[in-house]
Amino acid sequence: MGSFKVAVIEGDGIGPEVCRAACEVLEKTGEIFGHEFEFNKALAGGIAIDETGECLPEATVNLCRASDSILLGAVGGPKWDDLSGEARPETALLGLREELGLYANLRPATIHMALKNACPLKEEIIGDGIDILIVRELTGGIYFGEKGWKGSKNGMKAYDVESYSEAEVKRIAIRAFDSAMNRQKRVVSVDKANVMESSRLWRRVVTEVSHDYPEVELTHMYVDNAAMQLIKDPRQFDVMVTSNIFGDILSDEASMITGSIGLLPSASLGEGNFGMYEPIHGSAPDIAGQNTANPIAAILSSAMMLRHSFGLIEEARCIENAVTKVLESGYRTYDIKDSYKIIKSEEGRESVSSMIMGCKEMG
Amino acid sequence: MGSFKVAVIEGDGIGPEVCRAACEVLEKTGEIFGHEFEFNKALAGGIAIDETGECLPEATVNLCRASDSILLGAVGGPKWDDLSGEARPETALLGLREELGLYANLRPATIHMALKNACPLKEEIIGDGIDILIVRELTGGIYFGEKGWKGSKNGMKAYDVESYSEAEVKRIAIRAFDSAMNRQKRVVSVDKANVMESSRLWRRVVTEVSHDYPEVELTHMYVDNAAMQLIKDPRQFDVMVTSNIFGDILSDEASMITGSIGLLPSASLGEGNFGMYEPIHGSAPDIAGQNTANPIAAILSSAMMLRHSFGLIEEARCIENAVTKVLESGYRTYDIKDSYKIIKSEEGRESVSSMIMGCKEMG
Ligand SMILES: [Mg+2]
Numbered sequence: 001m002g003s004f005k006v007a008v009i010e011g012d013g014i015g016p017e018v019c020r021a022a023c024e025v026l027e028k029t030g031e032i033f034g035h036e037f038e039f040n041k042a043l044a045g046g047i048a049i050d051e052t053g054e055c056l057p058e059a060t061v062n063l064c065r066a067s068d069s070i071l072l073g074a075v076g077g078p079k080w081d082d083l084s085g086e087a088r089p090e091t092a093l094l095g096l097r098e099e100l101g102l103y104a105n106l107r108p109a110t111i112h113m114a115l116k117n118a119c120p121l122k123e124e125i126i127g128d129g130i131d132i133l134i135v136r137e138l139t140g141g142i143y144f145g146e147k148g149w150k151g152s153k154n155g156m157k158a159y160d161v162e163s164y165s166e167a168e169v170k171r172i173a174i175r176a177f178d179s180a181m182n183r184q185k186r187v188v189s190v191d192k193a194n195v196m197e198s199s200r201l202w203r204r205v206v207t208e209v210s211h212d213y214p215e216v217e218l219t220h221m222y223v224d225n226a227a228m229q230l231i232k233d234p235r236q237f238d239v240m241v242t243s244n245i246f247g248d249i250l251s252d253e254a255s256m257i258t259g260s261i262g263l264l265p266s267a268s269l270g271e272g273n274f275g276m277y278e279p280i281h282g283s284a285p286d287i288a289g290q291n292t293a294n295p296i297a298a299i300l301s302s303a304m305m306l307r308h309s310f311g312l313i314e315e316a317r318c319i320e321n322a323v324t325k326v327l328e329s330g331y332r333t334y335d336i337k338d339s340y341k342i343i344k345s346e347e348g349r350e351s352v353s354s355m356i357m358g359c360k361e362m363g
Numbered sequence: 364m365g366s367f368k369v370a371v372i373e374g375d376g377i378g379p380e381v382c383r384a385a386c387e388v389l390e391k392t393g394e395i396f397g398h399e400f401e402f403n404k405a406l407a408g409g410i411a412i413d414e415t416g417e418c419l420p421e422a423t424v425n426l427c428r429a430s431d432s433i434l435l436g437a438v439g440g441p442k443w444d445d446l447s448g449e450a451r452p453e454t455a456l457l458g459l460r461e462e463l464g465l466y467a468n469l470r471p472a473t474i475h476m477a478l479k480n481a482c483p484l485k486e487e488i489i490g491d492g493i494d495i496l497i498v499r500e501l502t503g504g505i506y507f508g509e510k511g512w513k514g515s516k517n518g519m520k521a522y523d524v525e526s527y528s529e530a531e532v533k534r535i536a537i538r539a540f541d542s543a544m545n546r547q548k549r550v551v552s553v554d555k556a557n558v559m560e561s562s563r564l565w566r567r568v569v570t571e572v573s574h575d576y577p578e579v580e581l582t583h584m585y586v587d588n589a590a591m592q593l594i595k596d597p598r599q600f601d602v603m604v605t606s607n608i609f610g611d612i613l614s615d616e617a618s619m620i621t622g623s624i625g626l627l628p629s630a631s632l633g634e635g636n637f638g639m640y641e642p643i644h645g646s647a648p649d650i651a652g653q654n655t656a657n658p659i660a661a662i663l664s665s666a667m668m669l670r671h672s673f674g675l676i677e678e679a680r681c682i683e684n685a686v687t688k689v690l691e692s693g694y695r696t697y698d699i700k701d702s703y704k705i706i707k708s709e710e711g712r713e714s715v716s717s718m719i720m721g722c723k724e725m726g
């Protein structure tokens with residue numbers, strides 16, 4: 001029996017409706033398992049720009065700091081597309097990661113077997129399913145390194161520095177091995193150690209960390225090969241850990257491979273148990289407010305919250321099983337309709353909520 | 364009627380047998396169209412280490428400089444796996460690129476419709492075929508930038524610098540647009556301009572070059588999105604141009620998507636018409652000398668040579684069509700066997716040679 005404070009940043013577009021669905025599913029789970037969730041809303045993104053002039057108001061950061069975790073919907077939309085750089089809604093995400101030290105991005109790439117028709121890969125490759133967890137370093141590397149322009153004999157030259165310290169690699173490696181201990185106990189570390197020095201350091205530190213996890217099998221793989229293997233045989237992967245830039249590319253590739261890209265959750269973790277949880281889909285302003293958005297990615301994000309921030313493993317599985325059952329029952333929102341029973345977002349959330357009870361009883 | 368000097372670097376493993384096949388196909392093409400090819404062999408890779416003590420002897424570089432183009436088989440093998448860094452057979456490739464200024468890597472990712480069963484993607488995505496040309500910058504960027512280690516408060520730190528000059532981007536962009544003019548006239552330039560300065564320079568220079576090619580449609584795409592789009596809808600791509608590291612990842616991903624990875628050729632081009640042509644497959648020492656290696660990648664590499672170094676477009680198409688016909692006739696080497704007529708390497712080469720005559724007559 002626990003009591004948890006969740007900061008809810010609904011954001012823009014379909015953000016509010018999918019967050020509402022996730023919160024109700026959390027509440028239902030709390031009722032059944034005897035936990036209490038206190039939800040406090042905060043502004044970020046386009047709506048924050050409209051109401052306060054800033055995409056990430058101070059009050060939002062403070063509320064997040066005073067909370068046990070964050071649930072985030074989505075930010076951005078055409079309304080704010082003319083704003084430049086720093087002023088854009090998306091900058092709020094970078095700000096939150098930085099302010100809260102969210103250095104580990106966990107991106108599951110899971111295929112829902114009920115939706116395997118949507119998978120771009122042939123049936124014999126999918127086999128009995130794909131279940132990969134990509135652990136991406138999120139606050140270091142080339143996206144945050146020194147960068148700039150300078151004159152040279154060949155005209156202007158521009159540069160960006162990829163750089164990693166031992167401490168940065170160590171903490172992300174620990175996240176990967178910890179995650180693997182609750183899964184299939186296999187970690188693939190992706191780098192380009194045949195040509196990059198930062199990759200050589202990466203490989204050395206990951207190998208050192210692996211000695212503390214004798215049960216976990218560690219393999220090293222070059223990034224170009226990893227991009228191939230994800231297509232050739234995605235079932236070989238359990239946990240994949242990699243740098244910011246390689247993780248950016250490979251996590252998106254892996255998501256697309258599942259064919260369920262609109263249904264995938266994510267977590268961004270900092271020190272201790274704190275984390276921010278959000279669907280990987282965007283704010284989809286074109287369908288906002290029509291009760292047609294698919295709430296599954298947000299609901300699965302709340303399950304990740306239970307697992308990673310609150311240590312409620314059984315409760316998390318319960319939500320995930322409920323989602324699987326709803327999909328197996330043939331319920332579909334418009335985005336994944338085929339010849340199935342089309343339901344509204346709210347009904348989707350209600351279906352998951354009602355399934356949770358069943359999943360607990362099955363136990 | 365032309366006369367061309369080709370340096371032939373057979374290398375290790377199956378290198379010699381696939382080179383022989385490609386040379387005979389070139390000779391046959393020369394007979395039919397009235398061109399003369401002078402083939403001169405040179406050593407590189409493991410065999411060069413064994414015979415001269417160096418993976419890339421001076422004499423080889425000199426012969427290449429005195430030739431109009433290079434045909435390369437494959438280098439490396441377990442025999443030389445214990446050698447470290449500079450001494451390894453693979454270093455010969457880096458040496459050749461550097462010595463000869465081969466800055467543009469052309470990697471076609473083509474699906475042979477006769478082999479579409481081998482493609483990992485579902486039939487509705489393959490549609491009537493995939494035909495992508497990836498143009499990768501090969502001598503700049505992070506693989507060749509400043510790199511090293513230094514101490515920091517977080518322990519050791521290692522870094523690699525990604526950097527591009529206007530001149531470097533301009534020449535690779537010109538290669539991409541020139542190639543597009545002979546194809547579908549569409550170029551997708553891949554970068555990460557939302558976070559990297561070198562990508563912003565890349566995007567600016569590619570856009571400038573595009574003004575000289577008003578018939579070619581230019582689109583910019585972020586690298587993470589490109590990794591997804593290759594899976595979601597590979598048919599949207601004609602020519603893709605990108606940096607060394609992004610091209611490394613995306614060209615391998617694209618090759619895997621075709622399902623014909625053992626059959627794909629490549630070209631590395633320098634200033635003017637000079638180029639080095641080689642299969643993307645390795646030296647496969649386990650099957651060397653058994654007359655079972657698939658010669659198609661080497662044969663298609665020779666077709667790229669005709670097109671890019673010698674301007675013999677019709678002759679190149681003729682070889683490519685002959686390969687397609689041989690595959691459509693159901694001939695297969697062991698690597699791509701299914702329920703087809705298995706043939707030996709030599710028969711494969713002979714089949715292609717005999718088809719070339721037919722293709723010319725049709726043509
Ligand atoms: Mg991304």
Ligand SMILES: [Mg+2]
Nearest residue numbers: 224611612615
């Ligand atoms: Mg590669």
